Amino acid sequence: MNFLDKLKQFRDYEGQxxxxxxxxxxxxxVKKNPIIAQSAHSRVYQMIISAGVSEKDGHKHYHFFDxxxxxLDEAIERLVEEYFxxxxxxxxxxxxxxxxxxxxxxxxxxxxxxxxxxxEKYSWTDExxxxxxxxxxxxxDPLHLIPPHLREDFxxxxxxxxxxxLSPLNAMRLEKEYGxxxxxxxxxxxxxxxxxxxxxxxFSPSDPKSQDIAxxxxxxxFSTIAEYGSESDPRAYRFDGELNKANRGIxxxxxxxxxxxxxxxxxxxxxxxxxxxxxxxxxxxxxxxIIAHTNETEYRTFISNxxxxxxxSRMIVMPVPYNLKVSDEEKxxxxxxxxxxxxxxxxxxxxxRTAATFSILTRLKESKxxxxxxxxxMRLYDGEIVEGYNAADIKELQHEFPDEGMSGIxxxxxxxxxxxxxxxxxxxxxxxLDILRSIKxxxxxxxxxxxxxxxxxxxxxALARREYDELAKSEVQKAFVYSFEESAKTLMDNYLDNVxxxxxxxxxxxxxxxxxxxxxxxxxxxxxEQIGISENAKKSFREEILIRISAYARxxxxxxxxxxxxxxxxxxxxLFADLKDVVKITTSSKTPDExxxxxxxxxxxxxxxEYGYNSTSANELLRYVGSLLNR
Ligand SMILES: Nc1ncnc2c1ncn2[C@@H]1O[C@H](COP(=O)(O)OP(=O)(O)O)[C@@H](O)[C@H]1O
Ligand SMILES: [Mg+2]
Numbered sequence: 207m208n209f210l211d212k213l214k215q216f217r218d219y220e221g222q223x224x225x226x227x228x229x230x231x232x233x234x235x236v237k238k239n240p241i242i243a244q245s246a247h248s249r250v251y252q253m254i255i256s257a258g259v260s261e262k263d264g265h266k267h268y269h270f271f272d273x274x275x276x277x278l279d280e281a282i283e284r285l286v287e288e289y290f291x292x293x294x295x296x297x298x299x300x301x302x303x304x305x306x307x308x309x310x311x312x313x314x315x316x317x318x319x320x321x322x323x324x325x326e327k328y329s330w331t332d333e334x335x336x337x338x339x340x341x342x343x344x345x346x347d348p349l350h351l352i353p354p355h356l357r358e359d360f361x362x363x364x365x366x367x368x369x370x371x372l373s374p375l376n377a378m379r380l381e382k383e384y385g386x387x388x389x390x391x392x393x394x395x396x397x398x399x400x401x402x403x404x405x406x407x408x409f410s411p412s413d414p415k416s417q418d419i420a421x422x423x424x425x426x427x428f429s430t431i432a433e434y435g436s437e438s439d440p441r442a443y444r445f446d447g448e449l450n451k452a453n454r455g456i457x458x459x460x461x462x463x464x465x466x467x468x469x470x471x472x473x474x475x476x477x478x479x480x481x482x483x484x485x486x487x488x489x490x491x492x493x494x495x496i497i498a499h500t501n502e503t504e505y506r507t508f509i510s511n512x513x514x515x516x517x518x519s520r521m522i523v524m525p526v527p528y529n530l531k532v533s534d535e536e537k538x539x540x541x542x543x544x545x546x547x548x549x550x551x552x553x554x555x556x557x558x559r560t561a562a563t564f565s566i567l568t569r570l571k572e573s574k575x576x577x578x579x580x581x582x583x584m585r586l587y588d589g590e591i592v593e594g595y596n597a598a599d600i601k602e603l604q605h606e607f608p609d610e611g612m613s614g615i616x617x618x619x620x621x622x623x624x625x626x627x628x629x630x631x632x633x634x635x636x637x638x639l640d641i642l643r644s645i646k647x648x649x650x651x652x653x654x655x656x657x658x659x660x661x662x663x664x665x666x667x668a669l670a671r672r673e674y675d676e677l678a679k680s681e682v683q684k685a686f687v688y689s690f691e692e693s694a695k696t697l698m699d700n701y702l703d704n705v706x707x708x709x710x711x712x713x714x715x716x717x718x719x720x721x722x723x724x725x726x727x728x729x730x731x732x733x734x735e736q737i738g739i740s741e742n743a744k745k746s747f748r749e750e751i752l753i754r755i756s757a758y759a760r761x762x763x764x765x766x767x768x769x770x771x772x773x774x775x776x777x778x779x780x781l782f783a784d785l786k787d788v789v790k791i792t793t794s795s796k797t798p799d800e801x802x803x804x805x806x807x808x809x810x811x812x813x814x815x816e817y818g819y820n821s822t823s824a825n826e827l828l829r830y831v832g833s834l835l836n837r
Pocket of ligand 1: 313
């Protein structure tokens with residue numbers, strides 16, 4: 207289908223969704239489908255739920271945020287369970303401003319933008335549909351037309367609670383244009399749109415002197431006063447402030463605590479009573495979710511001021527810390543790069559991971575209680591198995607510092623350094639070392655880093671580099687073997703056959719001669735020595751492995767060489783030790799002979815075909831690993 211057809215199809219679809227009728231017609235719709243009368247808070251919650259929820263390790267994951275937000279599962283779970291869900295059920299939290307508080311570039315704006323864009327789309331669906339009094343500048347809820355004394359009856363009939371008073375403008379129109387006949391008032395379906403200023407509003411602070419409260423609550427239209435005779439005629443008022451326009455949906459308050467106090471007081475009344483004051487009118491009811499964000503410094507200043515106590519108690523503060531998982535940080539970089547103008551540059555494998563390792567290290571706090579080093583803590587947080595630690599340890603570590611993740615390097619900084627490295631290098635390929643170098647250079651220019659942090663950060667760069675060195679070495683060594691996994695498996699099977707025979711005091715069947723022979727002590731020791739297992743400790747190590755195998759068998763899981771962290775290390779090291787000399791000579795020879803050259807080309811081809819390198823980055827990798835092995 208070509209583009210014009212699609213355009214037409216969309217227009218037809220739009221046409222089909224349009225609906226107009228009288229209030230009497232609308233009541234029929236509501237009775238059939240009460241969901242259309244839900245509150246703004248409830249609609250937002252339903253939208254999040256409708257994208258799917260899954261559960262893992264007792265925690266909920268909300269798919270609504272997939273693809274845009276990574277590593278914030280716990281913050282989001284809290285947000286939904288402590289704000290969106292109770293607010294949807296009309297509990298008291300709904301009357302409070304939701305304030306996202308967290309470090310710069312930690313995803314706060316992204317979360318709010320997703321909610322806004324999501325709600326726009328949701329209003330096009332059957333479940334998210336909503337209706338308003340026709341031509342009302344605030345798209346007022348039609349049910350406000352029901353007079354207060356009849357609302358109890360309405361509740362009994364429909365189960366729907368009506369909150370909020372009819373606005374002065376619609377009250378006047380009802381009298382003047384419809385002679386008080388509620389059932390005749392025209393109603394229409396509305397579609398939320400920030401561009402069209404329907405149900406989505408944004409307010410960002412500007413110069414406090416020039417900023418006008420009218421931006422929030424609308425203003426008198428002086429040109430029409432003559433026509434209507436009085437300033438207090440609602441028809442002479444423009445209900446076009448952000449608070450008016452955001453009615454029925456979401457109002458975003460960017461960097462809220464940078465705003466002038468008088469703006470904040472308006473918000474106080476809005477959230478407290480669900481209404482706000484505009485011009486000379488009675489209070490105007492509003493049905494909107496107010497979501498604000500701020501950074502921690504501003505928040506601390508704000509709450510330290512006694513004058514702000516009343517406001518503070520009207521807020522629900524939700525922390526949005528930095529992500530603390532390396533693999534999620536990598537995904538954030540991938541996302542940011544794919545959206546940038548360097549999206550077509552080749553990024554060598556492990557480069558983003560190395561940058562992510564550095565970032566996460568800057569965000570983690572050294573544990574005092576468990577004597578665990580930062581690298582291990584980082585691995586644990588990322589869901590890796592670290593021998594000697596279990597799920598309970600992770601919980602304990604996470605609770606040790608409640609403000610972990612509130613400081614450190616932000617993802618934007620890293621992306622800027624990556625772009626800068628790309629521009630500087632001027633080639634369409636960049637590797638982990640280029641990025642680390644660029645991050646290091648950038649630290650000197652970073653305005654807000656203390657001398658102390660700079661010292662730590664330099665250490666973290668060194669740590670990240672060491673992690674990369676290990677990855678680089680094992681990648682090259684793997685690429686030297688025709689099929690690494692296969693070789694590892696063969697070696698492990700061989701080892702396990704011998705271990706089993708040893709532990710059961712059995713003989714082993716020699717596949718070549720067919721003879722029964724003693725277990726091959728030399729082979730077993732050559733593997734065990736790789737990870738420093740002494741002659742005295744070998745028996746218990748072997749038994750431990752057999753126990754692990756039987757535990758796997760009981761659970762119906764397959765045991766492979768990765769199922770036991772230390773065994774995996776031993777097998778890899780053994781394979782690499784056998785290879786080391788070959789790799790060393792091949793990668794560092796200045797004048798490679800014909801067989802060496804052939805080998806290098808094979809390895810490069812394998813790195814390109816199977817490991818995601820291009821020829822530039824593969825060559826760089828080989829040269830680097832050669833220098834590492836020759837140290
Ligand atoms: N946890 C995260 N998951 C995905 N993207 C993130 C995350 N944290 C930050 N980002 C990205 O970093 C950039 C800055 O985030 P932003 O939402 O503007 O932060 P804030 O409003 O907290 O300053 C955005 O492009 C955002 O998508
Ligand atoms: Mg922001």
